Amino acid sequence: MAERRKPMQAQDKLAFLLALVPYLMDRDRVSVAEAAEHFGVEKAQLRDAVRLIAVSGIPGETNQYQPGDLFDIAWDDFEENDQIVLTHQVAIDDSPRFSAREAAALIAGLQYLSALPENADRDVIGSLMAKLARGASAAPSQVAVAGSETDETLAVIRDAVAAGTQLDFDYLNSRGERERRRVDPLRIESIDQDWYLRGWDHLRTAIRTFRLDRIDDLRATDEPITYRPGDVTLPETLFEGTPDDLLVQIEVSASAIPLIIDYIPDGAPRDERDGRVRTSVRVAHYHGLKRLVAGLSGVLTVLDPPEARRVVAEWARAGAERYQ
Structure with a gap:
């Protein structure tokens, strides 16, 4: 025989309602069963709480409740499908929010992060982008960050840095000269949208910086690197001058x-x-x-x-x- 849960005390009910409101605001749609399981209450208790939320709010300037001063839900969905959808929110709407432009900028940044190999298929980034879009003061502009041609190159280099193995590639320098390089990869850095590899260049026998979009025919080797980060000093600045500059x-x-x-x-x-x-x-x-x-x-x-x-x-x- 299933154990019946004890009725909530007044203090417990208040804490439950205070937790339920942001839970519902954080979701476009949630079933009564899912919400009840999340809070560990009976579905009947959850329904009663939702009905109470729907008659709660803050009175307006006239100190009387008007339709826009109360929470509201999609009643047909609630009564017929046991689904909870908040269609109007009060009080919390008055808190500071990101503008549409701010939210769009943050979403673009998150899309860029999600395009990097190490962040691929991370659901948490997609969830955060959705929250930013819902929480903005207005609908953010639709933005999209295209995948970079260097994404695959970046993934290979990151693996080589982690494994401590050498890389072999063709490199087109700023003078338009193409040479085959063998490099001990030591660090990857980015400036704006550009990525750079810093490592020991066996051809130049010195530390060099390589821009990823100038690397071609990249090959990962099984040869261990000759110089490790602790063996050489990487300059503080990304770009080092030469007598030929x-x-x-x-x-x-x-x-x-x-x-x-x-x-x-x-x-x-x-x-x-x-x-x-x-x-x-x-x-x-x-x-x-x-x-x-x-x-x-x-x-x-x-x-x-x-x-x-x-x-x-x-x-x-x-x-x-x-x-x-």
């Missing part, structure tokens, strides 16, 4: 200096005037300026040498012509 004079907004600090040589003069700074950056090739300028459009201006200005101007003109 080219110096380019630029003018940039003072607030954007932290964004390009890795490109500014140590000791480079900075002349600040009216919120603008004139200084120099180092690049491996003038064509490398394209991405830098594109990321700071309207903020950074190339001043000198003329060849650098010409390369950037031609690139910008070619891009503009595609829209004509």
Whole structure:
């Protein structure tokens, strides 16, 4: 014979109702049976609690209850299908919420995280995105983050870093030269949407940084790495200068200096005037300026040498012509 649960005391009922409201708000739809099992109560008790919620609320400015001052549910669904769907919420709606733009930005970030190999098929990320969409002050814009072409490359490199094995690949450097490299992978880092591999380059016999979208014909090997992270010193900055770098004079907004600090040589003069700074950056090739300028459009201006200005101007003109 099934054991009957003891009737709830008044204090228990209040705690039950306080827990039930956010539970229902957190779900678009839930069955009476599922909710009753979650709280360990009889289905009849759960139904009574839902009916009580539906006549609860906060009086408006007239201190009298109006239809919009009460919780409401989808009654047909409740009575006919034993399903609970909150169609109107009060009181808690007055708490601060993300704006539609804020929620859309967060959802885009979560979509990017879910696209990474280590986060694939994680239901918790999908659940969080749904909560953000429901909890925003207005419906967020529909956003989608496309999978990157480097996703597969990133997965192979992560496995090699974890296993401590060498990688073999073709690499296209900033000067357009392609070489076969054998590398001890030591660290993976990202800047904005770009991913970089840092490791010991056996061809250069030095620490080098490789951008993943320039890696081709990647092969994982069974050869153990020669140098481990504790054996070498990885520079604090992602980009290290070389004697072959080219110096380019630029003018940039003072607030954007932290964004390009890795490109500014140590000791480079900075002349600040009216919120603008004139200084120099180092690049491996003038064509490398394209991405830098594109990321700071309207903020950074190339001043000198003329060849650098010409390369950037031609690139910008070619891009503009595609829209004509």
